[in-house]
Amino acid sequence: MSEEITMETINKYVALDNKIRMFENKNIRKLCDSEKKRYDDMVIAVKRLEEEYEAAKKRTAKEKADVDNLDIKSFLNKEAFDQSMSKEKAEYLEALNKEELAKKKLDSVKPMLEKMEKEIKKERGGVKELEEMVQEQEELLSKIFDGAYGSDLENKLESDLDLVREKRQRIGTAKYKWTNGRVLLEHACNQLACANKRWEEVKNASLSMQQKYTIATEARNNLIAAIQNLQSCQKYLDNIDFPYCKPKEVTTLEKATNNIYIDMQSPDRHKHAGECYSVTHRRAAALLQWFDNVINTVIEKDIMEATKEESEASKKLRAERIKLLKEKVESQGLGDQVQISGEEKNGDLTLADDDEEQADLEIQAVIFKADEKDNNSLQPEQDVGPAPTPVPLSELAPPPDNEALFGNIEQLKKQHEKEISDFQKAQEMNKARLQQGLEAKLAARRNRQARSQNN
Numbered sequence: 001m002s003e004e005i006t007m008e009t010i011n012k013y014v015a016l017d018n019k020i021r022m023f024e025n026k027n028i029r030k031l032c033d034s035e036k037k038r039y040d041d042m043v044i045a046v047k048r049l050e051e052e053y054e055a056a057k058k059r060t061a062k063e064k065a066d067v068d069n070l071d072i073k074s075f076l077n078k079e080a081f082d083q084s085m086s087k088e089k090a091e092y093l094e095a096l097n098k099e100e101l102a103k104k105k106l107d108s109v110k111p112m113l114e115k116m117e118k119e120i121k122k123e124r125g126g127v128k129e130l131e132e133m134v135q136e137q138e139e140l141l142s143k144i145f146d147g148a149y150g151s152d153l154e155n156k157l158e159s160d161l162d163l164v165r166e167k168r169q170r171i172g173t174a175k176y177k178w179t180n181g182r183v184l185l186e187h188a189c190n191q192l193a194c195a196n197k198r199w200e201e202v203k204n205a206s207l208s209m210q211q212k213y214t215i216a217t218e219a220r221n222n223l224i225a226a227i228q229n230l231q232s233c234q235k236y237l238d239n240i241d242f243p244y245c246k247p248k249e250v251t252t253l254e255k256a257t258n259n260i261y262i263d264m265q266s267p268d269r270h271k272h273a274g275e276c277y278s279v280t281h282r283r284a285a286a287l288l289q290w291f292d293n294v295i296n297t298v299i300e301k302d303i304m305e306a307t308k309e310e311s312e313a314s315k316k317l318r319a320e321r322i323k324l325l326k327e328k329v330e331s332q333g334l335g336d337q338v339q340i341s342g343e344e345k346n347g348d349l350t351l352a353d354d355d356e357e358q359a360d361l362e363i364q365a366v367i368f369k370a371d372e373k374d375n376n377s378l379q380p381e382q383d384v385g386p387a388p389t390p391v392p393l394s395e396l397a398p399p400p401d402n403e404a405l406f407g408n409i410e411q412l413k414k415q416h417e418k419e420i421s422d423f424q425k426a427q428e429m430n431k432a433r434l435q436q437g438l439e440a441k442l443a444a445r446r447n448r449q450a451r452s453q454n455n
Contacts, residue, residue, distance in 0.1 A: 005144060005328040013144075013325065016137045021314060023130040024165060027172040032123040034173060039116045041235055046113060049106045056099040063092035093261050097220075101258065104224055108368050141321075150324035157317040164313045168306035170406045175299050177236045182291045184233040187367050189288055191226035192281040193387070194370070195219045199274050202264050216264045221370040223257045223277070228368035230284065240404060243397030244287040245280065253280045285388040286396070294399045302406070 067088045070081070141150075149155040198219035202212050230250050234242065256263070256276045263273040402409065 005325065005332060007329070009140070009144070010322075010325045010329065013137065013140055013321070016133055016140070017318060017321075020130065020133050020137060023126065023133070024169075026126075027169045027176070028123055028126045028130060030169050030173045031176055032120065032127050034177065035116065035120050035123060038235065039113070039120055042109065042113055042116060046106070046109055049102065049109060053099070053102040053106050056095070056102045060092070060095040060099045063088070063095040067092050090262055094259060097261050098258050101220075101224060104221070105228065108225075108228065144325070144328065150321065154317070154320050154324065157313070157320055161310070161313040161317050164306065164309045167406075167409055168303065168310045170409070171299065171303045171306050174405050175295070175303055178291060178295050178299060181233040181236040182288065182295065184229040184236070184367065185284065185288045185291060188226040188229040188233070189281065189284050189387075191222040191229070191370055192277065192284055195222035195226065196274070196277050196281055198222065199270075199277055203267070203270055212264055213261070216260055218370075219277075220257060220260045223253065223260070225368045225370040226280075226284075227254050227257065232368065240400055242287060243290060244283040249280065249283065252276065282388040286391045289390055290397055290399075293393070293396060294405075298399050298405065302402075 067085070070085055070088055144150070149158075196219075198215050201207075201215050202219070207215070227250055230245055231247075234247060234250075253276060256273050259269075260273065263269040399405075
């Protein structure tokens with residue numbers, strides 16, 4: 001038997017519905033899942049970096065021992081000894097640089113785990129609160145409508161809302177990933193610009209070797225940060241095939257960075273390394289341009305359409321449920337008392353009720369810095385020179401298809417249509433059973449009447 005409906009019951013439902021919509025608009029469940037996946041990947045990355053750092057330390061110790069143990073007595077002449085010593089020192093310098101690179105990467109990643117843990121804990125709290133409200137609303141509706149739907153239309157409208165909400169949240173998740181990836185990419189472009197400028201300064205013949213090492217180290221630190229930001233960007237969108245700065249290209253840049261102190265000592269090697277840095281910068285700038293094109297021409301347009309669809313579906317379901325609740329109240333003779341607080345709210349859907357909070361949700365990318373002086377500003381340094389020439393739109397790589405961006409939306413629609421069809425079939429079968437039961441009762445009643453007449 002259904003629970004007696006009071007105005008308190010109805011207003012409780014409306015208040016819950018408002019809160020649930022606010023949480024659903026923020027897409028916290030999918031964003032929490034996305035961040036948890038990134039956190040798990042980061043844990044694996046830290047373990048790998050720790051192993052690389054330990055291996056690099058052993059390699060450095062070996063190369064240092066080779067330098068220390070080189071004995072001139074074992075060579076025929078000083079020239080041969082000098083050549084061998086030069087080779088061993090170069091290998092030691094390379095090993096030392098790799099060790100420093102490994103440590104810098106490890107030191108920059110570890111604090112991120114702590115930050116991500118805090119963010120995930122916060123998001124899980126929001127997810128738990130949402131799930132508790134949804135459960136409370138379900139229990140409330142179940143009591144009101146005897147564990148069933150208030151009407152066939154309510155069931156259909158709820159199913160329609162589930163479909164468009166899933167679609168909008170998928171697109172919202174894509175926007176979140178692409179927006180964060182873009183921030184990482186913009187930082188990488190600025191760091192590559194700085195690295196290229198510093199690398200050009202290294203070839204100044206008037207500089208002392210110590211000054212060259214200092215400038216090369218600054219270039220190296222910017223390259224490391226750019227590499228990490230590019231890799232982090234790729235992890236945000238691990239299902240997308242980037243047209244520029246593919247993983248192999250970033251690996252090539254990483255190898256060049258490992259040899260930066262050797263490359264600075266030879267004009268030919270300096271030129272070759274500079275070409276690698278410059279090409280990567282141009283392709284990173286093209287990738288940033290591609291990101292802007294995808295976000296502005298595809299994702300933003302689709303999310304506006306999906307948001308409008310969800311808003312309309314939400315209004316229809318809300319209106320049907322409030323109508324059913326009013327009918328329940330009126331059937332109890334309380335019709336004149338029906339004044340639902342919050343009913344006047346139009347239920348318009350926005351991506352967040354609080355712009356500042358939405359900004360926090362959208363931009364959570366952890367930026368890798370070149371050094372402590374790096375303030376994470378997206379404004380490039382004043383003296384790094386002009387940015388690479390933009391790629392003409394006609395030559396820019398096309399955006400990914402919708403399935404790569406948002407998942408298989410068409411499959412969702414097919415599943416939705418099947419669920420509606422199955423429900424309608426079940427309803428028809430139930431009606432048939434009820435009709436059969438009614439006819440059986442009528443037949444039994446006629447038989448009883450006939451027997452009584454015969455008696």
